[in-house]
Amino acid sequence: MVATVNIVGAGIFGLSLAVELKKNGYNVTVFDKNNYAEDEYRNFEVQAASVDQNKIFRASYGKKLHYQRLAMEARDRWEKLGNGLFVASGMLRVQPTEDLGSLEQETIANMTRDGLREMLFVKGHADDEARAKQQGWFEKILKFSIPGEQQNKEFGAVLDTTAGFTKCSAACYYYYCLAKDLGVQFVFGVDAGNFDSLIKEETENGGSAVVGLRTKNGSEHRADTTVIAAGSFSTQLLPELAYHLESSAGSVARFEIDPQDVFLWDKYSPEKFPVITWKRRARDGAGKDVGSVYVFPRTEEGIVKIGYRGVKYTHFQPAPANSTFSQDNQWSIPASPEIKPPQVALDAIQEFVSIFLPELKDVPFYSTKFCWYTDSLDNEFVVDHVPQYANNSCFVCTGGSGHAAKFLPVLGEHAVDIFVHGENAKTPLRPFWRWRTDVERKNGLEEGPSGPRNLAK
Ligand SMILES: Cc1cc2nc3c(=O)[nH]c(=O)nc-3n(C[C@H](O)[C@H](O)[C@H](O)COP(=O)(O)OP(=O)(O)OC[C@H]3O[C@@H](n4cnc5c(N)ncnc54)[C@H](O)[C@@H]3O)c2cc1C
Ligand SMILES: *[C@@H]1O[C@H](CO)[C@@H](O)[C@H](O)[C@H]1NC(C)=O
Ligand SMILES: *[C@@H]1O[C@H](CO)[C@@H](O)[C@H](O)[C@H]1NC(C)=O
Numbered sequence: 001m002v003a004t005v006n007i008v009g010a011g012i013f014g015l016s017l018a019v020e021l022k023k024n025g026y027n028v029t030v031f032d033k034n035n036y037a038e039d040e041y042r043n044f045e046v047q048a049a050s051v052d053q054n055k056i057f058r059a060s061y062g063k064k065l066h067y068q069r070l071a072m073e074a075r076d077r078w079e080k081l082g083n084g085l086f087v088a089s090g091m092l093r094v095q096p097t098e099d100l101g102s103l104e105q106e107t108i109a110n111m112t113r114d115g116l117r118e119m120l121f122v123k124g125h126a127d128d129e130a131r132a133k134q135q136g137w138f139e140k141i142l143k144f145s146i147p148g149e150q151q152n153k154e155f156g157a158v159l160d161t162t163a164g165f166t167k168c169s170a171a172c173y174y175y176y177c178l179a180k181d182l183g184v185q186f187v188f189g190v191d192a193g194n195f196d197s198l199i200k201e202e203t204e205n206g207g208s209a210v211v212g213l214r215t216k217n218g219s220e221h222r223a224d225t226t227v228i229a230a231g232s233f234s235t236q237l238l239p240e241l242a243y244h245l246e247s248s249a250g251s252v253a254r255f256e257i258d259p260q261d262v263f264l265w266d267k268y269s270p271e272k273f274p275v276i277t278w279k280r281r282a283r284d285g286a287g288k289d290v291g292s293v294y295v296f297p298r299t300e301e302g303i304v305k306i307g308y309r310g311v312k313y314t315h316f317q318p319a320p321a322n323s324t325f326s327q328d329n330q331w332s333i334p335a336s337p338e339i340k341p342p343q344v345a346l347d348a349i350q351e352f353v354s355i356f357l358p359e360l361k362d363v364p365f366y367s368t369k370f371c372w373y374t375d376s377l378d379n380e381f382v383v384d385h386v387p388q389y390a391n392n393s394c395f396v397c398t399g400g401s402g403h404a405a406k407f408l409p410v411l412g413e414h415a416v417d418i419f420v421h422g423e424n425a426k427t428p429l430r431p432f433w434r435w436r437t438d439v440e441r442k443n444g445l446e447e448g449p450s451g452p453r454n455l456a457k
């Protein structure tokens, strides 16, 4: 008999897993409270991290070689798709000062060790600039003056041509169509597709197994395995995840460029303009990133998006009695979409704009919003069977921690290996993505409601 799988969530994780499970012969149904068949992942007000014009693709992962390799595997697949969902625009890492920061130097050393040095171009480095001219990258080694410096000093910068961006919403829609073509079933909508609760049954030895799910309109959907892939909402659906995950918000602002404005349209096009990331200050003593801002080239619709991740805001609320972990009886969950980024975040974005996008300095934002991260306790994803439930009847596929979008084409293959083989999975990601209540809660998850990032304070 064909085993059936219900997946809750049609974002990056749910889609990628659905496609691979179907390819492996499972009978797969995906549920989502949002109707992506109708909006084609283009309603940017929807609260799903995957619904977004663009996300950064990078392969530089510092000492996390497993992600560097996964990123190069994904890059290869994005390129093989050949449909422009990945754009190799390059990414300019602008330094806090005119010199290369120590972290950047280490990144260069490590990428050199992995044979990727040729794909990096250091501003002001004669050999690199000559090579950039030959290869057509020179125009993207942009020069920015350091404000307040007399002798017109410029920020140090490294152009990383392994990097670029993915058209995230378009890629989700592509994978949704692919899944549908393969025969994955989708149930969408605030009633029919909206998860209400798990259906559980007691096993012979007194344990518990998940036998399906109930949706808000009262229907029951039985399955051999139920997968929670609901991004930053996952803890509310499966409180057993509360120890592993915390929702936090990144601040995003958008400008709209008029195609009639030929100068700006051209200047900020992906052909001319790379993704830019800038750390306003070096990492603090604790190695924490204190002020990073990034911008994408304009989209085909003329949207220029800027993100601030200096502070990822938490939103602590009373935790329900069924949550398996809380801090001062609270947990951080997404705030309603009406809650917008605070002025300090917008000020940081404005400061960035005045240096890096000077023509837009006095232009009002087209829109601002929070985008909710699903932070795990160590920045690794959480992809495993939930040990509390018998018969491998409950599986989780989440914990994107702000960096999973780039992996859409390959995430599912590794997740299915874990789904099918559990402890015996061959993927090198298995030890990193396992259910891990034995691991200490770090990555900011130790802060709790009294921490400095809590919006609800
Ligand atoms: C500000 C920000 C910037 C980021 N930048 C990058 C980047 O540059 N590069 C990169 O690679 N990654 C980036 N990421 C990370 C990436 O976007 C996420 O890791 C990824 O999109 C998470 O996908 P997901 O499927 O877990 O969650 P989501 O995309 O949130 O999808 C979860 C789905 O579950 C559904 N759902 C929720 N509750 C229910 C329910 N009760 N019933 C039914 N359905 C439900 C939701 O509607 C949603 O469609 C960023 C994330 C954020 C927030
Ligand atoms: C797949 O599951 C659906 C819903 O549970 C069911 O209606 C359908 O008959 C199943 N198909 C197969 C081939 O088992
Ligand atoms: C470079 O690699 C070394 C050894 O693997 C590691 O300890 C170090 O943290 C890496 N540097 C960066 C910037 O990640």
Ligand SMILES: *[C@@H]1O[C@H](CO)[C@@H](O)[C@H](O)[C@H]1NC(C)=O
Binding pocket: 191, 192, 217, 218, 219
């Ligand atoms: C819930 O919605 C689905 C899809 O529209 C429908 O098939 C089902 O009958 C509904 N269930 C109830 C109990 O109304």
Ligand SMILES: *[C@@H]1O[C@H](CO)[C@@H](O)[C@H](O)[C@H]1NC(C)=O
Binding pocket: 201, 202, 203, 204, 209, 390, 391
């Ligand atoms: C769990 O699996 C066992 C062995 O396959 C089976 O006998 C039992 O009925 C299953 N329990 C549930 C609740 O599905």
Ligand SMILES: *[C@@H]1O[C@H](CO)[C@@H](O)[C@H](O)[C@H]1NC(C)=O
Binding pocket: 196, 197, 198, 236, 237, 238, 239, 320, 321, 322, 323
């Ligand atoms: C947990 O408890 C809350 C509040 O009592 C309830 O609304 C929710 O459905 C419960 N969640 C689960 C997954 O049991």
